[in-house]
Amino acid sequence: MAYAFAGHTIHHGCEIIGDNQPILIQRLIVPLAPAETFNHSHAHNHSAKADAWPPFFTETDTIKHMSETNNLQLWPAPTANGPLDATVTIPGSKSLSNRYLILAALGSQPVTLVGLLRSRDTELMMGALASLGVRCDIDPDNETTVTVTPPAGGRFQGNGNVYCGLAGTVMRFVPGLALFADGPVHFDGDEQAYARPMKPVLDGLEQLGATVDYHGEIGRLPFTITPPTVLPADRVQVSIDSSGSSQFISGLLLIGSRLPGGLTLQHTGEKTPSLPHIRMTVADVNGAGGHALADEDSRVWKVKPGALQLPERVVVEPDLSNAAPFLGAALIAGGTVRVPHWPVETTQPGGLLPGYLERMGAKVAFPEQDGIRYCEVTSDGSIHGLDDFDLTAAGEIAPSLAAILVFADKPTSMIGIGHLRGHETNRLEALVTEIRRIGGAARELPDGIAFTPVPRASLHGAVMESYADHRMATFAAMIGLAVPGIQIVNVATTRKTLPDFVGMWNGMLGK
Template structure:
């Protein structure tokens, strides 16, 4: 696509890549990059910022407008959860990206479907504890396997009444009493930084606020915690932080307008495509300063052979014709691992990716899944307890399974750029965070 081409992220090209195979969960033939990619990409809003914004707007003392929000399964699940608790959420434009949120007293009875959205299964239970009435939670089969026990124990320590049958996970029932005492609590957040964010986002509404201390291995995804703190402060909440300690003072939440940044993590496959194809991709609207983990793509893909430049119009990555392996600790940016692993499988030198043991409890065991699928195509990948060692080998075509994991699906698409005959199983799972990925991918390659 020429650089002046359209950057509308939701427009399908009508090509074969957006047909029934993509929408029905079948096998999607991953397109080859027949020439260097030249594209400008406009990405939808950040899932992480959208769902945090929705929670803060629901707890605000004033109505709030959320601009450039993400339209995806995860955001729809969050909106459904808030509506079930009595919050009014309405789209104010035809795309559904502009939202009006009108707070209301939180109440049950309610039944909440978390799907397989970590933000919903973790951010909403503290809201349910603030509600009046019983709130039931359940979700996809995989959601029942994902860690949430540390958060539930912490909520109980803060005064919430939760019945999970001793499972430490879904399904569960929160018996809301209209208030949560709050105070100080210690938990092990090494399984997910969302345990901490969940308590901080609602903490100002707890009677005593909340002081969260972490005890255990390092907390992953520090940028997501920074995002939570920054958004709380923008909503007028007093937050103080120290090493492994976060304190939110009790008080009102007042937010009237939130603009969501483009989802920088969703830029990963497109920037990787520039590197793999030896082309050039510009992601429009890339903020100069941001707390999003995806911003680390600048340094990671530069180390892997790309050249990166930034301007007020966006971030551009240019492939140089070489792809290098990398030795990287990805603890803070684990969600980028599938894309980095896909590029590493196509590199000229080995890679070692570490610090991501927590990925074994994400949408799937991403460490095992990446090793299995790259090796299925002829690769040489060794699992580590907390990561992967990837030795590049000539790859061949075959089915790349997604495990109903959006980031696995997009990593298969990246490999397919350079390897003929790759078919990604259930590319439709990308709708979790990126509407019409097949159409946008086809546009970028056109």
């Protein structure tokens, strides 16, 4: 069977590109209706039917110089021939894009999102919303401008299927919307998603009256949520252990305003991972007219009941975590890399990146030109280790920082990132495995990774796994800047958040 793919056709898992050379696409294909059911309008008008949802790919998705080895595509990571001098424009924030999509769906009036990230994760989110009766209309002149129209009366469409892929924000944010559906909603995802923890957010929904039926392992995909006949009238105190992911807390906070009595949410775990992401959620809820309050010391969040409505037009910041591989490249290769549209203030954890790079020895500046603020990172290629380094606040940039620390001048123990074991893959194990694969030295800690420097000359090329994890793929690309002979398995997994990573990377290197 063939599937429509925004101008391409997929045959049995292979993308047939211009020269008819098939490149295997693994675990990246969203189940779609047969190609003959599509028409051109679906590329710009995503209605309530989930089976009429084509993922978005640009023409630059044709990734050149790949071959098939053992049924896995390999990409030869380019080395830097000298110091860099590049300006790299980063697409919109995935975290903000998907939060805005959820909040727009929870409102009562259309919202136009400008600069929305167009990647697999956001396509999955829009597909999930479409299956619940939400319209996502794409501007034909600018595919990063999307108008979201919530369902009439705020009642989501039930008796449908939500496909989560491997997107944590989809599998953990969208289930809350099922509370307000007119029937059961079934959730499924990529096979690899079955290993990702889900139970805390589902426990929270059960405490709010939902029924969760598991079709596999308890606390994992796939499952079906049946909304309660009547939502609780009084404020409900929900207690969950969100130690595994901040997304469990965020997923419940996003819907708290729509509960008749509001929500009090207690995190029962000892540590709260990625607090900046939770703060982002609180700020976004309040920006949509909600009233969310945090007592972080007590690990309690309260949301008052009330209507949510984002402004008519919302501009999405660039994804600062996705800037990490590019800005970090300046340290590995030397030279200067600039990222435009860097915000003065942000709730994104990636906003902490410039300070971390400074601690590693880079010079960081924020020049302005023609009203655009840049983050500019300059390095002579020397990299300082960080001794004991707590990255609790920004764990998602750990793979990028890990790539830099492979080349550091002294050891680093990166801690506070134990929750990364539950991401797209076990990132701690994966990072240690790949560092050792190229001749580096690293070991897992209970809550992080210990890096021990080795001479650059001791590092060697290898086929590096991506584990269907976008950040592991960009980690390997960073290593390849200084280590010749790196080949990356399935670099196309970067489409999760960067639809044209290969083109952007080659552009940074002037290739």
